[in-house]
Amino acid sequence: MTDSAxxxxxGLDRIRDDIEDLYKDLHRNPELGLEEHRTAGKAAELxxxxxxxVVEGIGGTGVVGVLTNGDGPTVMVRADMDGLPVREQTGLPYASTxxxxxxxxxxQPVMHACGHDxxxxxxxxxVRLLAESEDSWKGTFVALLQPSEEPGDGADAMVADGLTDKAPRPDVVLAQHVLNYPAGYVGTRAGSFMSAADSLRITVHGRGGHGAMPQTAVDPxxxxxxxxxxxxTIVSREIAALTPVVVTVGSIHAGTGPNIIPDRAVMQVNVRTYDDATRTHVLQAIERxxxxxxxxxxxxxxxxFEKIVSFPPTVNDAGTTRRVAEAFAGHFGSDAHTIDLQxxxxxxxxxxxxxxxPFTYWGIGGGAPAPDEGEGADGSAAAPRPGNHSPYFAPVLQPTLDTGVSALVVASLAWLAVEA
Structure with a gap:
């Protein structure tokens, strides 16, 4: 770990209680995408x-905070703000209602079921630690709080609203996500990290009729x-075995009764890919x-065919990721890992x-440590930790929050530290 870090x-011991209180307040008061008015206002005030x-209202509810400390590089760190339409069932004293x-x-119920809090x-x-330690770094730190990540339209909304004119141009962008790994874990990955996602609504048309006379109808x-x-068969017969692809039909709606052939069926399909060529092939194959x-x-x-939502692939810059990974290894030691493809x-x-x-995006753990060898105390198979988007998703407070703060500080100082 560098002297600056x-x-x-x-100062982390001094602010720990405040960060935990902030987290609990955010968790108790989640907001859906593009409705994060309270969350954005609280972040802007802090x-x-x-x-x-501070610049507020970018793309609706986006916030940018710029902390300038002399000449030097500019590092932007992004955090997302929105919750999910999930009814919380964690039983926590600070659970959302x-x-x-x-x-x-x-x-709809609302819950921070993905760790954006x-x-x-x-x-x-x-930001607080950097603001209180200005002798240890030089440059500009940009805190970007993005709305509406879950629907996939928040980043585009900020960009369309003039983000590049309203915020300093960074030398690098950094971000992290709490995932279903043990708390204290930090994982980086160069190159492909998260998949592209495309969701489609497909309507096929038939000709309605009596269920007892199917010869008079075309059954959708x-x-x-x-x-x-x-x-x-797209995945099993058109894509190379070592190329990761997921095609899921998650919804089919058709008909109103057992003896009525409807005139249409509506399917919703989700596709996950990691490169543009595979993505294009799969989407064209679905249409074909x-x-x-x-x-x-x-x-x-x-x-x-109607595209419902589309996410780009997350492909981390190799040099940027290497720089952050080296900084993490120096600070977190054996808790710093290479993370799996997500x-x-x-x-x-x-x-x-x-x-x-360039940018890099990494994962931190938020789950309680799993029992050894995947077994419970009685030798039975241990229940898996609830993952993101579960109504039971509840990152343990510590060391999750300490790790989250420390990872952002250490990664940022790989550019901003006076030694750097």
Whole structure:
């Protein structure tokens, strides 16, 4: 660990209670994407109190805080702010009981089921430690709090609203995510880290009729069933065995009764890939198969394709990742790892892409340590830790928050430290 990192992190004991209290407050009061008004306002207030120049309302609820400390590099650290439409079942004393009206007009429960509250609290802790240790670093630190990561439109909204004019151009962008690894774990990965994700709504058209007289109809339920089966052959027969791809049909809706053949079926399909060539191939294959099955079934009109959401792949810059990994090894020792490829997806890369700068994104653990050898105390198989998006997702407070703050400080100082 560098002298600068040691000096800056010496203040962690002093602020730990405040960071835990901030985390609990955020966890208790989650907000859905583009509705993070309370969260953004609280973050902006805290950043101003730490001496940052703050710009609010970027892309709706996005916040940028700029902490300047002389000449030097500019490091931007991004944290996401939104919760999920999940009803919390953790039983924690600071559990969310929030309900709100979603974008579709329905009442929805809200929970921080993906750790974005950890990300915000860690970033505020990092800014506080840097603001209190200005002799240990030089340059500009940019805290970026992004809305609406879960729907995949928050980064694009900030960019479209002039982010590159409203924030200093960084030399590097950094970000982290709490994942279902033991608390204290830190993992980096050069190159592909998180998958691209494409979600499609596909409508296939039939001709309705009586269930007892199928010869008078064109059955879209059978059509959809054949499509589901055939889509599985994209991965098994069109993609090389060592190329990771996931194709999932997560939803099918058709019909109103057992003896009524409907006139349409609607499917929702999710695709995960790691490079543009594979992504293009899979999406084209889905369209080809659906159209061919509709034609083979005698559909009265062509299918309809609607893209619901699209996330880019997260591909970490090799040199930037190496620099951060070396800094982590010096500070975290045996807790610093090379992390596995993740099938989750993120929109964070839209931000460094807009600035034209390199980035790296890493994972930290938030789960309680698992029993040895995957067994419970009675020798039975241990229950897995609840993962992200579960109603039981509950990162342990410590060392999760200490790790989150420390990782951001150590990574940032790989550029900003006076030794650097």
């Amino acid at each position: 040691r000096t800056v992190l010496a 950043l101003r109190g730490l001496g940052c120049r 929030v309900t709100t009206t979603g974008r579709d007009g329905t009442e 950890v990300h915000i609290a860690s970033l505020i802790g990092c 339920v059978v059509m959809a069933a054949m499509i589901v089966v055939r889509l599985q 198969i659906v159209k061919a099955e509709c034609q083979a079934s005698g559909a009265p009109k062509p299918p309809e 099938t989750a997806s993120e929109d964070m890369s839209r931000i460094p892409e807009a600035f034209g700068v």
